[in-house]
Amino acid sequence: MSDRIRVGILFGGRSAEHEVSVTSARSVLAAIDPGKYDVILIGIDRAGRWLEAADAKKLLASGRVEQGADVRAVALDYVGGRGLVSLDGSGAGAAGLDVIFPILHGPFGEDGTVQGLLELAGIAYVGAGVLGSAVGMDKDMTKRVLRAEGVPQVDYAAVLRSRWRADPDLVRHELEQDLGYPVFIKPANLGSSVGISKAHDAATFAAGMDEAARYDRKLIIEANAENCREVEVAVLGNDDPQTSVAGEIVPASDFYDYRAKYMDNASELHIPARIRPETAEQVRQMARRVFLAVEASGLSRVDFFVSRDEQERIYVNEINTMPGFTPISMYPKLWAASGVDYGQLIDRLIKLALERHRDRQDTTTDRGELDA
Ligand SMILES: Nc1ncnc2c1ncn2[C@@H]1O[C@H](COP(=O)(O)OP(=O)(O)O)[C@@H](O)[C@H]1O
Ligand SMILES: [Mg+2]
Structure with missing residues:
Protein backbone atom coordinates (compact mmCIF):
# COMPACT_ATOMS: atom_id res chain seq x y z
CA MET A 1 0.00 0.00 0.00
CA SER A 2 1.19 3.47 -0.80
CA ASP A 3 1.92 5.88 1.99
CA ARG A 4 0.49 8.76 0.09
CA ILE A 5 -2.11 10.81 1.91
CA ARG A 6 -5.59 10.00 0.64
CA VAL A 7 -7.39 13.26 0.01
CA GLY A 8 -11.07 13.47 -0.81
CA ILE A 9 -12.01 16.59 -2.71
CA LEU A 10 -15.61 17.39 -1.99
CA PHE A 11 -16.95 19.81 -4.56
CA GLY A 12 -19.99 21.14 -6.42
CA GLY A 13 -22.92 21.45 -4.08
CA ARG A 14 -26.26 23.15 -3.93
CA SER A 15 -25.19 26.77 -3.61
CA ALA A 16 -25.09 29.59 -6.16
CA GLU A 17 -21.34 29.07 -6.14
CA HIS A 18 -21.53 25.58 -7.65
CA GLU A 19 -19.39 26.60 -10.65
CA VAL A 20 -16.82 28.40 -8.54
CA SER A 21 -16.49 25.22 -6.52
CA VAL A 22 -16.09 23.02 -9.62
CA THR A 23 -13.43 25.37 -11.00
CA SER A 24 -11.62 25.38 -7.66
CA ALA A 25 -11.69 21.57 -7.49
CA ARG A 26 -10.29 21.32 -11.01
CA SER A 27 -7.46 23.68 -10.09
CA VAL A 28 -6.65 21.81 -6.90
CA LEU A 29 -6.59 18.54 -8.82
CA ALA A 30 -4.23 20.03 -11.41
CA ALA A 31 -1.89 21.48 -8.79
CA ILE A 32 -1.84 18.80 -6.08
CA ASP A 33 1.36 16.73 -5.94
CA PRO A 34 0.48 13.16 -7.09
CA GLY A 35 3.68 11.92 -5.44
CA LYS A 36 2.31 12.91 -2.04
CA TYR A 37 -1.42 12.62 -2.46
CA ASP A 38 -3.95 10.13 -3.74
CA VAL A 39 -6.96 12.17 -4.79
CA ILE A 40 -10.52 10.93 -4.71
CA LEU A 41 -13.10 13.26 -6.19
CA ILE A 42 -16.45 13.46 -4.46
CA GLY A 43 -18.98 15.43 -6.47
CA ILE A 44 -22.24 16.86 -5.21
CA ASP A 45 -24.71 17.84 -7.90
CA ARG A 46 -26.98 20.89 -7.88
CA ALA A 47 -29.79 18.88 -6.35
CA GLY A 48 -27.52 18.00 -3.43
CA ARG A 49 -27.01 14.39 -4.46
CA TRP A 50 -23.66 12.88 -3.66
CA LEU A 51 -22.15 10.85 -6.49
CA GLU A 52 -22.28 7.48 -4.90
CA ALA A 53 -20.73 4.05 -5.04
CA ALA A 54 -22.38 1.11 -6.78
CA ASP A 55 -22.76 -0.71 -3.49
CA ALA A 56 -24.43 2.11 -1.71
CA LYS A 57 -26.72 2.47 -4.70
CA LYS A 58 -27.82 -1.14 -4.41
CA LEU A 59 -28.41 -0.72 -0.74
CA LEU A 60 -30.58 2.27 -1.47
CA ALA A 61 -32.52 0.53 -4.20
CA SER A 62 -33.38 -2.58 -2.17
CA GLY A 63 -34.19 -0.51 0.91
CA ARG A 64 -32.72 -3.25 3.04
CA VAL A 65 -29.50 -3.71 4.90
CA GLU A 66 -28.10 -7.06 5.85
CA GLN A 67 -28.97 -8.24 9.29
CA GLY A 68 -26.95 -6.51 11.95
CA ALA A 69 -25.73 -3.80 9.63
CA ASP A 70 -25.56 -0.38 11.24
CA VAL A 71 -27.17 2.06 8.86
CA ARG A 72 -25.49 4.99 10.49
CA ALA A 73 -22.12 3.32 10.16
CA VAL A 74 -22.79 2.76 6.47
CA ALA A 75 -23.61 6.42 5.95
CA LEU A 76 -20.58 7.59 7.84
CA ASP A 77 -18.34 5.09 6.11
CA TYR A 78 -19.48 6.66 2.93
CA VAL A 79 -18.11 9.99 4.02
CA GLY A 80 -15.08 8.28 5.49
CA GLY A 81 -14.21 7.20 1.99
CA ARG A 82 -15.24 3.56 1.81
CA GLY A 83 -17.42 2.96 -1.16
CA LEU A 84 -16.82 6.33 -2.75
CA VAL A 85 -16.33 6.48 -6.47
CA SER A 86 -14.11 9.09 -8.00
CA LEU A 87 -15.09 10.67 -11.30
CA ASP A 88 -12.67 8.46 -13.19
CA GLY A 89 -14.43 5.40 -11.79
CA SER A 90 -11.82 4.26 -9.29
CA GLY A 91 -12.81 3.90 -5.67
CA ALA A 92 -11.20 4.92 -2.42
CA GLY A 93 -11.29 1.27 -1.42
CA ALA A 94 -11.35 -0.13 2.05
CA ALA A 95 -8.67 2.16 3.38
CA GLY A 96 -10.93 5.19 3.41
CA LEU A 97 -9.65 8.71 3.28
CA ASP A 98 -7.17 10.54 5.48
CA VAL A 99 -8.55 13.98 4.95
CA ILE A 100 -11.32 15.75 3.07
CA PHE A 101 -11.01 19.10 1.38
CA PRO A 102 -14.58 20.42 1.30
CA ILE A 103 -14.37 23.04 -1.44
CA LEU A 104 -17.98 24.02 -1.00
CA HIS A 105 -19.29 27.54 -0.66
CA GLY A 106 -22.38 28.98 0.96
CA PRO A 107 -25.21 27.11 2.71
CA PHE A 108 -24.82 23.30 2.93
CA GLY A 109 -21.09 23.59 2.46
CA GLU A 110 -19.55 26.48 4.30
CA ASP A 111 -22.08 26.78 7.09
CA GLY A 112 -21.19 23.90 9.38
CA THR A 113 -23.60 21.32 8.01
CA VAL A 114 -21.06 19.36 5.97
CA GLN A 115 -18.51 19.98 8.72
CA GLY A 116 -20.88 18.30 11.19
CA LEU A 117 -21.17 15.28 8.94
CA LEU A 118 -17.39 15.05 8.68
CA GLU A 119 -17.06 15.33 12.47
CA LEU A 120 -19.49 12.43 12.88
CA ALA A 121 -17.50 10.43 10.35
CA GLY A 122 -14.38 11.12 12.41
CA ILE A 123 -12.38 12.33 9.47
CA ALA A 124 -9.95 15.24 9.19
CA TYR A 125 -11.04 18.07 6.92
CA VAL A 126 -9.70 21.35 5.63
CA GLY A 127 -11.07 24.58 7.05
CA ALA A 128 -13.21 25.75 9.91
CA GLY A 129 -15.17 23.36 12.13
CA VAL A 130 -18.88 23.36 12.83
CA LEU A 131 -18.91 26.42 15.07
CA GLY A 132 -16.56 28.63 13.07
CA SER A 133 -18.30 27.74 9.83
CA ALA A 134 -21.77 28.46 11.22
CA VAL A 135 -20.78 31.74 12.86
CA GLY A 136 -18.90 32.85 9.75
CA MET A 137 -21.83 32.05 7.49
CA ASP A 138 -24.41 33.96 9.51
CA LYS A 139 -23.73 37.67 9.05
CA ASP A 140 -25.72 38.55 12.17
CA MET A 141 -23.85 36.04 14.37
CA THR A 142 -20.52 37.19 12.95
CA LYS A 143 -21.40 40.78 13.83
CA ARG A 144 -22.50 39.89 17.33
CA VAL A 145 -19.25 38.03 17.99
CA LEU A 146 -17.19 40.85 16.51
CA ARG A 147 -19.06 43.44 18.55
CA ALA A 148 -18.19 41.52 21.71
CA GLU A 149 -14.60 41.52 20.46
CA GLY A 150 -14.63 45.30 19.94
CA VAL A 151 -13.91 45.08 16.23
CA PRO A 152 -15.22 48.11 14.23
CA GLN A 153 -18.17 47.49 11.87
CA VAL A 154 -20.82 49.62 10.18
CA ASN A 224 -23.62 52.27 3.79
CA ALA A 225 -19.85 52.24 4.14
CA GLU A 226 -19.48 55.50 2.27
CA ASN A 227 -16.55 56.28 0.05
CA CYS A 228 -14.64 53.17 1.05
CA ARG A 229 -12.20 50.81 -0.58
CA GLU A 230 -12.86 47.07 -0.35
CA VAL A 231 -9.80 45.47 1.19
CA GLU A 232 -9.26 41.76 1.77
CA VAL A 233 -6.76 39.70 3.74
CA ALA A 234 -6.09 35.97 3.48
CA VAL A 235 -5.58 34.09 6.75
CA LEU A 236 -3.85 30.70 7.04
CA GLY A 237 -3.31 28.60 10.16
CA ASN A 238 -5.07 27.19 13.19
CA ASP A 239 -4.37 28.55 16.67
CA ASP A 240 -1.65 30.96 15.58
CA PRO A 241 -2.67 32.02 12.07
CA GLN A 242 -0.63 34.02 9.59
CA THR A 243 -1.97 36.81 7.41
CA SER A 244 -1.20 37.70 3.81
CA VAL A 245 -0.54 41.09 2.33
CA ALA A 246 -3.78 43.10 2.02
CA GLY A 247 -5.40 43.31 -1.41
CA GLU A 248 -8.06 45.58 -2.84
CA ILE A 249 -11.00 44.98 -5.14
CA VAL A 250 -12.55 47.70 -7.23
CA PRO A 251 -15.99 46.36 -8.25
CA ALA A 252 -17.09 46.94 -11.81
CA SER A 253 -20.60 47.95 -10.69
CA ASP A 254 -22.02 50.23 -8.01
CA PHE A 255 -21.20 47.49 -5.50
CA TYR A 256 -19.63 44.05 -5.72
CA ASP A 257 -22.79 42.23 -6.82
CA TYR A 258 -23.16 38.75 -8.30
CA ARG A 259 -22.54 40.07 -11.82
CA ALA A 260 -19.38 41.88 -10.88
CA LYS A 261 -18.13 38.79 -9.04
CA TYR A 262 -18.73 36.11 -11.63
CA MET A 263 -19.90 37.51 -14.93
CA ASP A 264 -17.95 40.66 -15.70
CA ASN A 265 -14.23 40.60 -15.81
CA ALA A 266 -13.97 44.29 -15.28
CA SER A 267 -13.46 44.29 -11.49
CA GLU A 268 -9.92 45.42 -10.78
CA LEU A 269 -7.56 43.91 -8.25
CA HIS A 270 -4.73 45.75 -6.55
CA ILE A 271 -2.20 43.78 -4.55
CA PRO A 272 -1.10 45.34 -2.30
CA ALA A 273 -4.14 47.47 -1.47
CA ARG A 274 -3.66 51.18 -2.07
CA ILE A 275 -3.64 52.11 1.60
CA ARG A 276 -0.86 53.30 3.90
CA PRO A 277 1.44 50.57 5.21
CA GLU A 278 0.36 51.32 8.80
CA THR A 279 -3.29 50.89 7.83
CA ALA A 280 -2.45 47.66 6.00
CA GLU A 281 -0.73 46.40 9.14
CA GLN A 282 -3.81 47.22 11.23
CA VAL A 283 -6.05 45.49 8.71
CA ARG A 284 -3.91 42.37 8.90
CA GLN A 285 -3.97 42.33 12.67
CA MET A 286 -7.71 42.79 12.62
CA ALA A 287 -8.08 39.92 10.14
CA ARG A 288 -6.27 37.69 12.61
CA ARG A 289 -8.52 38.83 15.45
CA VAL A 290 -11.63 38.17 13.39
CA PHE A 291 -10.39 34.70 12.43
CA LEU A 292 -9.70 33.81 16.06
CA ALA A 293 -12.91 35.43 17.33
CA VAL A 294 -15.21 33.32 15.17
CA GLU A 295 -13.00 30.27 15.83
CA ALA A 296 -12.16 29.67 12.20
CA SER A 297 -9.35 27.29 11.28
CA GLY A 298 -7.28 26.41 8.27
CA LEU A 299 -8.14 29.25 5.97
CA SER A 300 -10.36 32.30 5.71
CA ARG A 301 -10.56 35.51 3.79
CA VAL A 302 -11.52 38.53 5.87
CA ASP A 303 -13.07 41.46 4.00
CA PHE A 304 -12.97 45.10 5.06
CA PHE A 305 -14.10 48.56 4.10
CA VAL A 306 -11.39 51.21 4.45
CA SER A 307 -12.40 54.86 4.05
CA ARG A 308 -10.70 56.75 1.26
CA ASP A 309 -10.13 59.83 3.41
CA GLU A 310 -7.09 60.81 5.48
CA GLN A 311 -8.18 58.67 8.44
CA GLU A 312 -8.40 55.43 6.48
CA ARG A 313 -10.99 54.14 8.91
CA ILE A 314 -11.34 50.37 8.98
CA TYR A 315 -14.61 48.42 9.23
CA VAL A 316 -14.86 44.66 9.03
CA ASN A 317 -17.39 43.54 6.43
CA GLU A 318 -17.32 39.75 6.69
CA ILE A 319 -15.30 36.56 7.00
CA ASN A 320 -15.44 33.81 4.38
CA THR A 321 -14.37 30.53 5.93
CA MET A 322 -14.15 28.77 2.55
CA PRO A 323 -13.15 31.49 0.10
CA GLY A 324 -13.01 30.97 -3.66
CA PHE A 325 -9.98 28.84 -4.42
CA THR A 326 -9.48 29.08 -8.18
CA PRO A 327 -6.01 30.32 -9.19
CA ILE A 328 -7.53 33.68 -10.08
CA SER A 329 -9.41 33.95 -6.78
CA MET A 330 -8.31 36.56 -4.28
CA TYR A 331 -7.32 34.03 -1.60
CA PRO A 332 -4.58 32.21 -3.57
CA LYS A 333 -3.53 35.46 -5.21
CA LEU A 334 -2.95 37.12 -1.86
CA TRP A 335 -0.81 34.20 -0.76
CA ALA A 336 1.08 34.13 -4.03
CA ALA A 337 1.90 37.81 -3.46
CA SER A 338 3.02 36.86 0.06
CA GLY A 339 5.37 34.12 -1.13
CA VAL A 340 3.16 31.02 -0.80
CA ASP A 341 2.30 29.49 -4.16
CA TYR A 342 -0.83 27.47 -4.98
CA GLY A 343 0.80 24.04 -4.52
CA GLN A 344 2.34 25.03 -1.19
CA LEU A 345 -1.01 26.38 -0.08
CA ILE A 346 -2.63 22.99 -0.67
CA ASP A 347 0.16 21.27 1.31
CA ARG A 348 -0.24 23.69 4.19
CA LEU A 349 -4.02 23.34 4.29
CA ILE A 350 -3.88 19.55 4.37
CA LYS A 351 -1.26 19.64 7.09
CA LEU A 352 -3.37 22.07 9.12
CA ALA A 353 -6.42 19.83 8.71
CA LEU A 354 -4.51 16.79 10.00
CA GLU A 355 -3.05 18.82 12.88
CA ARG A 356 -6.47 20.07 13.92
CA HIS A 357 -7.88 16.56 13.74
CA ARG A 358 -5.12 15.23 15.99
CA ASP A 359 -5.65 18.11 18.38
CA ARG A 360 -9.37 17.29 18.57
CA GLN A 361 -8.68 13.61 19.12
CA ASP A 362 -6.48 14.58 22.01
CA THR A 363 -9.64 15.52 23.91
CA THR A 364 -11.00 12.83 26.16
CA THR A 365 -14.65 11.83 26.13
CA ASP A 366 -14.13 10.02 29.44
CA ARG A 367 -15.29 11.72 32.57
CA GLY A 368 -12.39 10.12 34.38
CA GLU A 369 -12.86 9.86 38.11
CA LEU A 370 -16.44 11.14 37.85
CA ASP A 371 -17.32 7.74 36.45
CA ALA A 372 -15.55 5.93 39.24
N1 LIG B 1 -22.49 48.25 4.31
C1 LIG B 1 -22.02 48.29 3.05
N2 LIG B 1 -21.54 49.46 2.54
C2 LIG B 1 -21.07 49.53 1.27
N3 LIG B 1 -21.02 48.49 0.43
C3 LIG B 1 -21.47 47.28 0.88
C4 LIG B 1 -21.99 47.14 2.21
N4 LIG B 1 -22.34 45.86 2.39
C5 LIG B 1 -22.08 45.23 1.21
N5 LIG B 1 -21.57 46.07 0.30
C6 LIG B 1 -21.21 45.73 -1.09
O1 LIG B 1 -21.87 44.53 -1.45
C7 LIG B 1 -20.94 43.47 -1.68
C8 LIG B 1 -21.48 42.15 -1.16
O2 LIG B 1 -21.76 42.23 0.22
P1 LIG B 1 -21.22 41.14 1.24
O3 LIG B 1 -21.71 41.50 2.59
O4 LIG B 1 -19.76 41.02 1.09
O5 LIG B 1 -21.99 39.84 0.77
P2 LIG B 1 -21.48 38.39 0.30
O6 LIG B 1 -21.38 37.58 1.53
O7 LIG B 1 -22.56 37.93 -0.60
O8 LIG B 1 -20.14 38.59 -0.38
C9 LIG B 1 -19.67 43.95 -1.00
O9 LIG B 1 -18.53 43.36 -1.58
C10 LIG B 1 -19.74 45.45 -1.23
O10 LIG B 1 -19.39 45.78 -2.58
MG1 LIG C 1 -18.48 39.53 0.32
Missing part, protein backbone atom coordinates in the same frame (compact mmCIF):
# COMPACT_ATOMS: atom_id res chain seq x y z
CA ASP A 155 -24.10 50.11 12.07
CA TYR A 156 -26.66 47.46 11.33
CA ALA A 157 -29.87 45.78 12.42
CA ALA A 158 -31.14 42.22 12.08
CA VAL A 159 -34.84 41.65 11.42
CA LEU A 160 -36.72 38.40 11.16
CA ARG A 161 -38.67 37.97 7.96
CA SER A 162 -41.79 37.14 9.97
CA ARG A 163 -41.58 40.52 11.67
CA TRP A 164 -41.02 42.36 8.39
CA ARG A 165 -44.03 40.67 6.85
CA ALA A 166 -46.20 41.31 9.89
CA ASP A 167 -45.44 45.01 10.18
CA PRO A 168 -43.48 46.41 7.23
CA ASP A 169 -44.26 50.09 7.88
CA LEU A 170 -43.13 49.99 11.49
CA VAL A 171 -39.95 48.09 10.60
CA ARG A 172 -39.16 50.56 7.83
CA HIS A 173 -39.76 53.60 10.05
CA GLU A 174 -37.53 52.21 12.77
CA LEU A 175 -34.73 51.47 10.39
CA GLU A 176 -35.02 54.81 8.61
CA GLN A 177 -34.62 56.45 12.04
CA ASP A 178 -31.63 54.33 12.99
CA LEU A 179 -29.72 54.00 9.74
CA GLY A 180 -31.11 56.47 7.17
CA TYR A 181 -30.45 55.89 3.46
CA PRO A 182 -28.83 54.34 1.60
CA VAL A 183 -28.73 50.95 3.31
CA PHE A 184 -27.61 47.51 2.23
CA ILE A 185 -30.16 44.74 2.68
CA LYS A 186 -28.90 41.17 2.83
CA PRO A 187 -30.12 37.68 3.65
CA ALA A 188 -28.22 36.74 6.84
CA ASN A 189 -26.97 33.40 5.52
CA LEU A 190 -25.86 33.52 1.94
CA GLY A 191 -22.91 34.54 -0.18
CA SER A 192 -22.03 35.63 -3.68
CA SER A 193 -24.11 38.78 -3.18
CA VAL A 194 -27.26 36.76 -3.89
CA GLY A 195 -30.35 38.58 -2.59
CA ILE A 196 -28.35 41.71 -1.68
CA SER A 197 -29.53 45.15 -2.70
CA LYS A 198 -28.88 48.78 -1.95
CA ALA A 199 -31.97 50.78 -0.96
CA HIS A 200 -32.28 54.53 -1.42
CA ASP A 201 -35.86 55.18 -0.36
CA ALA A 202 -39.04 53.61 0.99
CA ALA A 203 -39.90 51.85 -2.26
CA THR A 204 -36.47 50.30 -2.90
CA PHE A 205 -36.29 49.42 0.79
CA ALA A 206 -39.51 47.41 0.63
CA ALA A 207 -38.49 45.74 -2.62
CA GLY A 208 -35.06 44.89 -1.18
CA MET A 209 -36.53 43.43 2.02
CA ASP A 210 -38.96 41.28 0.03
CA GLU A 211 -36.16 40.09 -2.22
CA ALA A 212 -33.81 39.21 0.67
CA ALA A 213 -36.72 37.49 2.45
CA ARG A 214 -36.92 34.99 -0.39
CA TYR A 215 -33.54 33.62 0.66
CA ASP A 216 -33.53 33.67 4.43
CA ARG A 217 -35.72 33.99 7.48
CA LYS A 218 -33.36 36.58 8.91
CA LEU A 219 -32.37 39.81 7.19
CA ILE A 220 -29.52 42.21 7.79
CA ILE A 221 -29.84 45.94 7.14
CA GLU A 222 -26.56 47.83 7.13
CA ALA A 223 -25.52 51.46 6.95
